Amino acid sequence: GENVEQHPSTLSVQEGDSAVIKCTYSDSASNYFPWYKQELGKRPQLIIDIRSNVGEKKDQRIAVTLNKTAKHFSLHITETQPEDSAVYFCAAILGYSSASKIIFGSGTRLSIRP
Amino acid sequence: DVKVTQSSRYLVKRTGEKVFLECVQDMDHENMFWYRQDPGLGLRLIYFSYDVKMKEKGDIPEGYSVSREKKERFSLILESASTNQTSMYLCASSLPIGRGEQFFGPGTRLTVL
Numbered sequence: 001g002e003n004v005e006q007h008p009s010t011l012s013v014q015e016g017d018s019a020v021i022k023c024t025y026s027d028s029a030s031n032y033f034p035w036y037k038q039e040l041g042k043r044p045q046l047i048i049d050i051r052s053n054v055g056e057k058k059d060q061r062i063a064v065t066l067n068k069t070a071k072h073f074s075l076h077i078t079e080t081q082p083e084d085s086a087v088y089f090c091a092a093i094l095g096y097s098s099a100s101k102i103i104f105g106s107g108t109r110l111s112i113r114p
Numbered sequence: 115d116v117k118v119t120q121s122s123r124y125l126v127k128r129t130g131e132k133v134f135l136e137c138v139q140d141m142d143h144e145n146m147f148w149y150r151q152d153p154g155l156g157l158r159l160i161y162f163s164y165d166v167k168m169k170e171k172g173d174i175p176e177g178y179s180v181s182r183e184k185k186e187r188f189s190l191i192l193e194s195a196s197t198n199q200t201s202m203y204l205c206a207s208s209l210p211i212g213r214g215e216q217f218f219g220p221g222t223r224l225t226v227l
Contacts, residue, residue: 009154034215043204044157046215089156101172102147102216106156 002027004092006105014113019080021108023090024072032093033073039086085112118219120205126225133192135222137205144210146188151202195226
């Protein structure tokens with residue numbers, strides 16, 4: 001079945017530096033890849049997503065890239081700030097049917113050092 | 115604003131008890147989901163529903179059942195709670211899958227003694 005692997009599990013970067021989180025998926029027919037951010041004690045919230053017909057998408061300091069050939073996608077955060085500290089989850093969805101499942105990665109705990 | 119609410123933030127039950135976790139959404143979303151979240155394991159899908167009275171197994175359905183009698187309400191049932199079901203349970207809702215984000219509830223931290 002579909003599997004999503006996420007790396008690294010923890011990441012610590014200096015404030016102002018960039019952070020990159022990578023995910024790979026197993027089913028080449030996956031077509032939608034959202035990223036969620038979960039701050040401590042709060043619920044996960046969507047921060048950016050990308051569809052399989054697009055190679056890159058940006059929203060201010062965050063960007064997501066997708067390499068369909070290699071079956072991996074990455075989250076890039078530039079000019080990191082303390083409020084970027086959180087757990088980040090990638091996910092992959094196969095298909096558009098009602099019964100399509102979303103598979104989450106295991107999460108990356110990002111810490112921003114002052 | 116989408117609102118997804120869960121019946122309890124914290125719950126303590128004893129082994130063997132029947133446990134009901136309720137989730138309500140107010141955005142007329144077709145899809146609703148139940149996840150459990152454990153450290154290092156991310157969000158694991160237990161069950162989801164894409165319509166009233168419809169349900170699909172997720173990755174870890176064993177020991178759980180669900181009920182969706184009304185569009186806005188999705189219940190997770192632990193028929194006989196066990197200590198390995200101690201976890202954070204998150205409910206979510208969305209438009210039909212792949213068409214947008216999932217909106218999560220605040221979570222229920224369940225402890226089974």
